[in-house]
Amino acid sequence: xxxPSSQPLDAARRKFIEAGGNTTQSFGFGRIAGQLFAxxxxxxxxxxxxxxxxxxxxxxxxxxxxxxxxEQWAAVRRVWVKGDxxxxxxxxxxxxxxxxxxxxxxxxxxxxTAGAQIGLVENSLKRAMENVDDAQxxxxxxxxxxxxxxxxxxxxxxxxxxxPVIDHLL
Amino acid sequence: xxxPSSQPLDAARRKFIEAGGNTTQSFGFGRIAGQLFAxxxxxxxxxxxxxxxxxxxxxxxxxxxxxxxxEQWAAVRRVWVKGDxxxxxxxxxxxxxxxxxxxxxxxxxxxxTAGAQIGLVENSLKRAMENVDDAQxxxxxxxxxxxxxxxxxxxxxxxxxxxPVIDHLL
DNA sequence: AACAACGTTTAGTTTTTATTGAACGAATGA
DNA sequence: TCATTCGTTCAATAAAAACTAAACGTTGTT
Numbered sequence: 401x402x403x404p405s406s407q408p409l410d411a412a413r414r415k416f417i418e419a420g421g422n423t424t425q426s427f428g429f430g431r432i433a434g435q436l437f438a439x440x441x442x443x444x445x446x447x448x449x450x451x452x453x454x455x456x457x458x459x460x461x462x463x464x465x466x467x468x469x470x471e472q473w474a475a476v477r478r479v480w481v482k483g484d485x486x487x488x489x490x491x492x493x494x495x496x497x498x499x500x501x502x503x504x505x506x507x508x509x510x511x512x513t514a515g516a517q518i519g520l521v522e523n524s525l526k527r528a529m530e531n532v533d534d535a536q537x538x539x540x541x542x543x544x545x546x547x548x549x550x551x552x553x554x555x556x557x558x559x560x561x562x563x564p565v566i567d568h569l570l
Numbered sequence: 571x572x573x574p575s576s577q578p579l580d581a582a583r584r585k586f587i588e589a590g591g592n593t594t595q596s597f598g599f600g601r602i603a604g605q606l607f608a609x610x611x612x613x614x615x616x617x618x619x620x621x622x623x624x625x626x627x628x629x630x631x632x633x634x635x636x637x638x639x640x641e642q643w644a645a646v647r648r649v650w651v652k653g654d655x656x657x658x659x660x661x662x663x664x665x666x667x668x669x670x671x672x673x674x675x676x677x678x679x680x681x682x683t684a685g686a687q688i689g690l691v692e693n694s695l696k697r698a699m700e701n702v703d704d705a706q707x708x709x710x711x712x713x714x715x716x717x718x719x720x721x722x723x724x725x726x727x728x729x730x731x732x733x734p735v736i737d738h739l740l
Numbered sequence: 741a742a743c744a745a746c747g748t749t750t751a752g753t754t755t756t757t758a759t760t761g762a763a764c765g766a767a768t769g770a
Numbered sequence: 771t772c773a774t775t776c777g778t779t780c781a782a783t784a785a786a787a788a789c790t791a792a793a794c795g796t797t798g799t800t
Contacts, residue, residue, distance in 0.1 A: 408698030409710050412691050416717070419687035426680050428598035430788070441720070444712050449747070459790045464748060485798070486746070493716065495723040510596050517589035521582050528578030540579050542614050546663065547586070550611070553665040560739065569730065600758070619777070629760045634778060655768070656776070 413442050417456070432458055432466045437475050437491055446479045446488035473502030496570040504570075508561050515554040522547045583612050587626070602628055602636045607645050607661055616649045616658035643672030666740040674740075678731050685724040692717045 417438040424434030435456055440447060447455075452463045467489060470476035475498050479488050492498045525547065529540050560566065587608040594604030605626050610617060617625075622633045637659060640646035645668050649658050662668045695717065699710050730736065 408695070408702070409706070409713060412695040412698065413713065415694065416688075416691045419684070419691065422687070423680070423684040426683070432788085442713050442716055444709075460747080461749080461791080462789055465789095468748095493719065495720075510593070513596070514589070514593040517592070518586075521586045521589065524585065525578070525582040528582065532578070536579070539614075543579060543583065543612050546612055549663065550665075556740075570726075602758085630777080631761075631779080632759055635759095638778095 413439075416442060429469075430466065432456070432462055433469055436463065436466050437470055440476060440489055440491035441493070443490070446481065446490040448484075448486040448488050450486075452489075473506070474498055475502055499570050500567050504561065504566075511554070511557055511561060515551070515558060518547065518551050518554060522551060583609075586612060599639075600636065602626070602632055603639055606633065606636050607640055610646060610659055610661035611663070613660070616651065616660040618654075618656040618658050620656075622659075643676070644668055645672055669740050670737050674731065674736075681724070681727055681731060685721070685728060688717065688721050688724060692721060 417435045420434035420438030420441075421431040422434070424437070425431040436452060439452060439455055449460060449463055449467070452467075453460050456463070467476060471478065475492055476489050477492060479490050481488050522544070525540065525544055529537055529544070532540070587605045590604035590608030590611075591601040592604070594607075595601040606622060609622060609625055619630060619633055619637070622637075623630050626633070637646060641648065645662050646659050647662060649660050651658050692714070695710065695714055699707055699714070702710070
């Protein structure tokens with residue numbers, strides 16, 4: 401008992417799925433991630449792996465890995481359907497929650513990694529400056545100043561990303 | 571008459587350059603972009619193409635193209651040195667300006683493209699809904715509703731990105 | 741137990757992106 | 771004019787990423 405979707409509806413759906421793929425690809429996440437999310441987002445019912453394979457025309461392996469990516473970004477969630485041992489998935493429809501729990505997290509991590517690396521360089525330079533004559537120290541100071549400006553900026557960004565106001569706005 | 575930079579200084583510089591490469595790569599911009607910016611950022615004097623080639627150990631072609639990328643992002647600017655027809659480059663040290671004029675711009679464009687695509691799908695679906703019986707229209711309505719939520723979110727993001735307050739915070 | 745239906749992992753392939761060497765044209769100055 | 775020094779472009783290559791088919795382990799069914 402499958403619903404015979406109308407042609408114009410399917411046409412629109414496919415356009416949206418393609419648009420989703422293009423968008424995620426332009427942001428450096430894969431193409432399939434966007435297509436898969438778009439498909440689920442417009443679907444009234446949760447879909448299983450093979451549904452998705454059929455609709456998108458990609459391999460089961462790709463769907464399996466992509467679906468887990470999307471789960472990590474809180475863009476898709478697994479749902480249980482009674483009396484069926486297949487895994488079903490549905491899209492998160494609250495984009496704000498999605499950004500807060502998924503993308504922003506990833507972003508924060510990368511920013512932190514960058515900040516930590518600045519810190520390491522700063523420290524190793526500071527230690528090196530102690531055992532050196534004044535001429536050399538002066539040359540190093542220029543670099544030390546720039547490093548500090550970089551770290552200042554990092555802390556500014558860090559502050560913004562962890563500001564509850566941001567979460568509230570999304 | 572070249573300055574004989576001290577060993578510890580150079581060591582720190584190289585670490586920073588490597589860190590820069592890792593960071594930009596993790597964000598999906600190339601590795602060289604980050605290395606090149608980091609090199610210029612810690613350099614007291616502007617550098618020419620061949621200086622950069624020498625320091626980073628990459629081809630002139632790569633430096634040429636990457637430097638133009640960075641110029642577009644307002645991360646690097648060309649400076650003239652009197653009596654030398656080589657092009658010299660220096661880093662933008664104001665990270666805020668850099669984000670405002672470079673990265674945010676790129677980001678905005680991608681978001682706009684995505685938004686436009688949603689609009690297209692929405693319109694084609696709306697038009698299709700006019701010439702269809704009630705049963706079909708009801709099925710389409712579910713999809714139409716989700717599309718509208720997607721567009722609402724897009725407009726929220728659009729508003730945030732174009733809010734002067736953001737620029738002011740950076 | 742043997743089988744079938746799933747989702748995952750792995751190893752290999754295809755596709756895309758990054759990087760380079762070499763050729764080129766413009767500008768400089770002998 | 772000719773030779774040189776630059777930066778860019780372009781075709782080719784190397785490196786990375788996306789994608790797949792097939793094998794696998796698990797879970798449920800007969």
